[in-house]
Amino acid sequence: MTSGTSSPVTGGAARSGPATGATGTGDSGTGVPAGGSRGRSARATGPRTGRPSAVWAVPGLLYFGIFAALPMVLVAYLSLTSWGGLGSPEFIGLQNWTRLANDPLMHRAVWLSLLLTVLTWAVQTPISLLLGVWAAGPQRNRAVLSALFFLPLLLSSAAIAIIWRALLDPNFGPLAWLGPVLGMPTVNLLGGSHSAFLVIVFVSSWQFIPLHMLLYQGGARQIPASLYQAAEIDGAGRLRAFWHITLPQLRHTITTSSVLMVVGALTYFETVLILTNGGPGTDTTIVPFLMYRAGFRSWELGYASAVAFTLVVVATLVALLLVRFTGFGSMRSTKEGL
Amino acid sequence: MRTPRLSSLAGAAALCLLATTACSGGEGGGGGDDRMHVWMYQDSLVVVQEGAVERFNEASETEAVIDQVPGDNYEERLRTAMGSSEQPDVFFNWGAGSIEPYVEQDMLHPLDDLLAEDPELAEAFIPSILESGKVDGVQYGIPLRGTQPVMIFYNNAVFEEVGVEPPETWEDILDLIDAFTEEDVIPFALAGGDPWTEQMWLQYLVDRIGGPEVFARIHGGDPEGWRDPAVLEAAEMVQDLVERGAFGDAYASVKYTEGGASTLLSEGRAAMHLMGSWEYSTHLDQAREFAENDLGYVEFPPIPGGTGDPANVVGNPTNYFSVTAESEHVEAALEFLKYTSQEEYVADMVENGEVPTTANAEEAVADSPNPEFAVFQYEMVRDAPHFQLSWDQALPPNVATPMVTEIESLFNGQITPEQFVDALAAL
Numbered sequence: 001m002t003s004g005t006s007s008p009v010t011g012g013a014a015r016s017g018p019a020t021g022a023t024g025t026g027d028s029g030t031g032v033p034a035g036g037s038r039g040r041s042a043r044a045t046g047p048r049t050g051r052p053s054a055v056w057a058v059p060g061l062l063y064f065g066i067f068a069a070l071p072m073v074l075v076a077y078l079s080l081t082s083w084g085g086l087g088s089p090e091f092i093g094l095q096n097w098t099r100l101a102n103d104p105l106m107h108r109a110v111w112l113s114l115l116l117t118v119l120t121w122a123v124q125t126p127i128s129l130l131l132g133v134w135a136a137g138p139q140r141n142r143a144v145l146s147a148l149f150f151l152p153l154l155l156s157s158a159a160i161a162i163i164w165r166a167l168l169d170p171n172f173g174p175l176a177w178l179g180p181v182l183g184m185p186t187v188n189l190l191g192g193s194h195s196a197f198l199v200i201v202f203v204s205s206w207q208f209i210p211l212h213m214l215l216y217q218g219g220a221r222q223i224p225a226s227l228y229q230a231a232e233i234d235g236a237g238r239l240r241a242f243w244h245i246t247l248p249q250l251r252h253t254i255t256t257s258s259v260l261m262v263v264g265a266l267t268y269f270e271t272v273l274i275l276t277n278g279g280p281g282t283d284t285t286i287v288p289f290l291m292y293r294a295g296f297r298s299w300e301l302g303y304a305s306a307v308a309f310t311l312v313v314v315a316t317l318v319a320l321l322l323v324r325f326t327g328f329g330s331m332r333s334t335k336e337g338l
Numbered sequence: 339m340r341t342p343r344l345s346s347l348a349g350a351a352a353l354c355l356l357a358t359t360a361c362s363g364g365e366g367g368g369g370g371d372d373r374m375h376v377w378m379y380q381d382s383l384v385v386v387q388e389g390a391v392e393r394f395n396e397a398s399e400t401e402a403v404i405d406q407v408p409g410d411n412y413e414e415r416l417r418t419a420m421g422s423s424e425q426p427d428v429f430f431n432w433g434a435g436s437i438e439p440y441v442e443q444d445m446l447h448p449l450d451d452l453l454a455e456d457p458e459l460a461e462a463f464i465p466s467i468l469e470s471g472k473v474d475g476v477q478y479g480i481p482l483r484g485t486q487p488v489m490i491f492y493n494n495a496v497f498e499e500v501g502v503e504p505p506e507t508w509e510d511i512l513d514l515i516d517a518f519t520e521e522d523v524i525p526f527a528l529a530g531g532d533p534w535t536e537q538m539w540l541q542y543l544v545d546r547i548g549g550p551e552v553f554a555r556i557h558g559g560d561p562e563g564w565r566d567p568a569v570l571e572a573a574e575m576v577q578d579l580v581e582r583g584a585f586g587d588a589y590a591s592v593k594y595t596e597g598g599a600s601t602l603l604s605e606g607r608a609a610m611h612l613m614g615s616w617e618y619s620t621h622l623d624q625a626r627e628f629a630e631n632d633l634g635y636v637e638f639p640p641i642p643g644g645t646g647d648p649a650n651v652v653g654n655p656t657n658y659f660s661v662t663a664e665s666e667h668v669e670a671a672l673e674f675l676k677y678t679s680q681e682e683y684v685a686d687m688v689e690n691g692e693v694p695t696t697a698n699a700e701e702a703v704a705d706s707p708n709p710e711f712a713v714f715q716y717e718m719v720r721d722a723p724h725f726q727l728s729w730d731q732a733l734p735p736n737v738a739t740p741m742v743t744e745i746e747s748l749f750n751g752q753i754t755p756e757q758f759v760d761a762l763a764a765l
Contacts (some may be wrong), residue, residue, distance in 0.1 A: 295412050299735045
């Protein structure tokens with residue numbers, strides 16, 4: 001799964017390559033036209049100018065082909081079969097796909113996945129944006145606090161899920177005595193439909209906000225100080241400077257971070273497996289968990305493949321749309337005209 | 339010049355990754371050498387099988403080795419290995435439904451001839467236990483472990499404090515629930531985060547109300563069997579228990595595997611716990627003082643008006659060894675299976691606190707660390723007209739998985755008993 005859905009991310013990264021290249025030429029003062037003419041002259045004088053030949057792409061392509069493209073083709077084939085992991089897959093045509101289209105559990109999982117994606121983005125983006133911009137500044141204690149905020153990123157997903165399970169235990173966790181103090185006589189967070197889902201949103205935010213904070217910190221550090229100095233001279237306050245300078249300058253960072261968040265939320269899995277096991281009932285059974293459940297609990301690998309393939313297609317489409325509609329794909333520098 | 343250097347780095351990284359994945363492919367797995375691989379579910383009881391392998395290796399030309407597979411995803415690992423060329427020669431399983439998919443693919447070696455040639459082996463085990471190692475009337479599994487019936491465990495200290503007696507009838511259970519909730523004690527510890535623990539309740543209720551025939555029909559492949567009135571009545575009783583507060587109100591967040599339910603019992607915050615016999619070893623390991631002084635146990639009571647024999651038992655009859663048909667060591671593997679009925683093997687099991695499923699175990703369990711509990715268990719299983727294997731092990735996985743989810747939803751009050759029956763009949 002991860003290999004399949006990583007393609008849109010790498011796609012995004014590849015696109016951002018030339019964009020940063022343009023930024024580089026802008027900084028060095030040669031300007032955009034110079035960059036363009038260099039490209040043309042490179043083609044004229046041959047490969048000596050330092051452009052890598054196609055051969056350099058072979059290891060990457062091989063790796064992608066063996067571990068991402070080939071499995072995807074196999075999954076597409078398996079989705080047309082009935083297979084329990086033993087013996088040979090039996091070709092059954094589109095049966096898995098008609099079942100998929102009519103499976104209430106799948107409909108629910110799609111809805112929950114979309115909800116998780118939207119909530120993930122809506123919760124994580126503002127917090128990590130503000131934290132990141134703050135961490136880019138020169139305040140006192142900034143380094144220490146940033147390091148603290150960064151800690152969750154150092155833990156593995158499985159460890160995080162196990163820690164939160166223990167913390168949320170209704171009888172022996174800290175919430176068992178903290179709950180009554182806060183006016184909740186019983187803490188049944190993992191056992192309630194809505195609360196279990198919100199716990200997933202919360203834990204994933206706790207885990208991934210540091211990463212996005214780091215992205216925004218890097219982005220904010222790249223904004224030329226002259227912009228803020230000019231704004232100050234013009235009499236703009238901090239809020240206006242944030243709104244009219246920081247945010248527009250972070251446009252590409254927001255897109256990068258959003259694509260990562262959206263694709264990450266669509267393929268989110270370990271935490272659900274360990275924290276809620278898809279429950280209570282099927283209330284946190286999002287699409288990747290449904291795929292696991294169908295494949296490795298029910299041993300309906302054909303059906304699980306259909307779910308997986310849907311997920312790959314949807315995640316790729318969403319990532320492409322994001323890149324397109326945010327103008328990220330047009331590779332325009334945020335420093336044009338500086 | 340920056341870019342080429344970067345991509346060569348990336349290329350090197352890719353090669354490293356390729357190399358590491360290639361390496362890790364070589365570890366683990368069954369075959370690959372001349373030894374006979376015996377797959378075991380990893381836990382503290384494997385010492386018994388390791389002893390058997392040691393004795394076997396002294397006598398046999400074939401060298402046997404135990405591969406311990408971490409318990410959590412044993413079945414996933416096994417099934418994946420069985421679908422590859424790295425099959426084990428002999429492997430641990432739950433008999434019946436758990437090996438059915440392999441039997442369907444002709445992947446297992448039938449053991450009928452072995453038992454016919456060696457009547458002593460056939461007579462060594464309790465017949466009802468040996469029966470659960472059969473698929474479609476053919477023997478594919480030989481018992482390898484102690485028996486694991488489900489019973490009600492209780493905390494004696496809590497019972498004394500509240501001034502009540504352990505339950506003997508269903509009325510008692512309902513009275514106890516009221517008595518304990520009044521005292522702010524959870525009547526029954528329940529790990530709703532692991533729905534197989536909730537399944538135990540339904541298994542007993544359905545068996546007591548309608549007898550083993552109800553599930554036998556479902557097991558036979560007739561989903562309409564779920565519409566048997568006994569299932570609906572059992573589901574309504576579950577709903578009633580939940581509403582009476584029998585399990586407290588946070589059970590849905592409790593996990594069994596993290597000791598969440600067992601600790602409630604040993605700390606006296608819950609009075610009773612419906613669980614498999616391994617619960618005793620769990621407490622012995624984690625709350626020794628409680629296990630030795632205050633841990634009590636009774637059989638599940640009869641249900642008024644129920645037609646099922648109150649002596650019936652649910653749980654895991656035992657675990658089994660099966661032999662793969664394509665093993666290069668079939669002869670040696672068959673020889674190895676005979677070691678499970680040997681005196682040393684049985685003695686090792688007893689010493690470990692297990693109750694063997696061999697016919698002569700009655701005398702052997704006298705040497706158990708807790709003879710009283712061992713005899714109780716042994717007699718419970720010996721006298722049971724029917725020993726119902728856990729539903730999720732008996733049914734094929736594509737039915738068992740959604741079934742367990744429906745059971746969880748029923749206990750959480752997310753669906754009504756009628757919806758529960760409809761959902762199961764639709765599987």
